[in-house]
Amino acid sequence: MHISSVLEDGNYVIAVDGDVDASSSIRLDEAIAQAIQEGQQHILIDCENLNYISSAGLGVFMSYIEELKTKNIRMVLFGLSERVANVFKVLGLDQLLNIKETKDQAKQRAHEQ
Amino acid sequence: MNNRLKIPCQKEKLRDVRSFVENFLRQHGISEIEAGEMVLAVDEVCANLMIHSHQCNPKKHIGVQINITKADEVQFEISDYGVGFNFCRYKEPSLEDIIKEKKKGGVGLILVRRIMDTMEFIRKANRNVYRMAKKVEIS
Numbered sequence: 001m002h003i004s005s006v007l008e009d010g011n012y013v014i015a016v017d018g019d020v021d022a023s024s025s026i027r028l029d030e031a032i033a034q035a036i037q038e039g040q041q042h043i044l045i046d047c048e049n050l051n052y053i054s055s056a057g058l059g060v061f062m063s064y065i066e067e068l069k070t071k072n073i074r075m076v077l078f079g080l081s082e083r084v085a086n087v088f089k090v091l092g093l094d095q096l097l098n099i100k101e102t103k104d105q106a107k108q109r110a111h112e113q
Numbered sequence: 114m115n116n117r118l119k120i121p122c123q124k125e126k127l128r129d130v131r132s133f134v135e136n137f138l139r140q141h142g143i144s145e146i147e148a149g150e151m152v153l154a155v156d157e158v159c160a161n162l163m164i165h166s167h168q169c170n171p172k173k174h175i176g177v178q179i180n181i182t183k184a185d186e187v188q189f190e191i192s193d194y195g196v197g198f199n200f201c202r203y204k205e206p207s208l209e210d211i212i213k214e215k216k217k218g219g220v221g222l223i224l225v226r227r228i229m230d231t232m233e234f235i236r237k238a239n240r241n242v243y244r245m246a247k248k249v250e251i252s
Contacts, residue, residue, distance in 0.1 A: 019131075022160040023124035029217065052131065054156050055221035062208070063217045083149040090150065090227050091220060092208060 003031050011110055012038070015046035020057030029060045032075075036064070041073050042110040046103070048079035053087055061097055074098065078106035114140060118177045120159075122167040130159050130177060137179050138187065142251050151187065151247060154228040157221035158191050158200065158243055166195060181251070188246040197241035199234040200225070 001018035012035045020028055035043050045061075061077075068075050076098040080088070088094045100106040118133045120126045134155050138148040159175055167173040176192040203222045211219050226232065228247065235242040 019128060021124070021127050021131075021156060022164065023127060025217075052152075054127075054153060054160065055224055056160070056218070058220055059211075059217040062212050062220070063215045065212045066215055083146060086146055086149065087153060087224070090224060096208070096212070 001027065003027050005031055005035065009107065011042045011044050011107055012040035013044045013046055015049065017049040019052040020050065020060075021052065021054045022056040025054075025056035025060050028057060029063075032060065032064055036067065036071065036073065042107075043073060043075040044103070044106050044110060045075065045077040046079055047077055047081075047084060050080065050084055053084055058087070058091060058093060062093065065096060074110045074112075076100055076106040076109045078103055116179045119174050120177070121171040122163040122169055122173045122175060123171050124160065124163060124169060127156055127160055127163075131156055133177065134179065134189075141181060141187075143187070143249050147247075147249050150228045151189070154225045154245065154247075155189055155191065157225050158245070161198075161200075161221055162191070162193055162243075166193060166198060182246065185251060186246050186248050188244065191243040191245075193241055194239050195241070197234065197236050200243055201232050201234050 001020055001024040004015045006013050014031045014035065016028060078100045080099065088099065098109055100109055114137065116137060118130065120129055131152050134152045135148055138151060155177060162175055163169055178190040180188045182188045200222060205223050206219050229245040230248055231246045233244040235244060
């Protein structure tokens with residue numbers, strides 16, 4: 001798995017490439033923690049090249065839901081393949097996280113009041 | 114086609130488990146979405162055993178076996194030696210509690226239960242078998 005973070009039009013974009021499983025989820029965790037620590041308010045998770053996610057990765061997203069709410073940070077995921085999106089759906093996380101199809105929609109959602 | 118895999122308890126080997134299950138299911142004509150769900154369920158059980166039963170000790174091993182038992186059912190048997198864990202009796206935490214407590218784990222077996230139709234824990238002597246099955250459409 002490879003992760004890259006870049007600041008783009010006022011959004012902090014974390015691109016996740018490859019498989020997020022029990023062996024690699026820690027790096028996704030670190031990337032989100034870093035964004036929050038920097039005081040970023042609009043975090044986009046680019047999942048266009050996310051090939052696979054297991055509960056370890058889902059757990060990372062879930063563990064930040066409360067903190068994001070408290071700190072008024074908006075995190076939006078986008079570009080999930082049908083297969084990856086299905087995993088979020090099986091758990092019902094599609095209802096608890098912001099998930100959009102495209103980057104433009106995600107940017108818009110990240111800045112909505 | 115080979116339906117058995119033996120792997121050491123290293124999280125880095127989960128990738129091998131996934132490609133083994135994926136290849137088997139896809140070659141048996143199972144759809145991508147259904148195969149994806151079953152790959153996930155097997156990954157979750159193996160990750161649990163590696164981490165909680167074997168503390169990621171590479172000298173310990175886990176076996177994975179796949180069988181098409183009836184015309185429309187795929188059965189997985191994941192096995193190991195040592196202290197077993199009855200994964201059928203696992204009490205499911207609520208998502209709300211996990212979120213409130215900011216836990217990073219705990220949803221793996223929820224996924225397994227939602228994906229699979231049946232789960233069975235069998236312990237014979239020192240050997241544990243985690244059996245699970247799902248009905249599928251085989252094209």
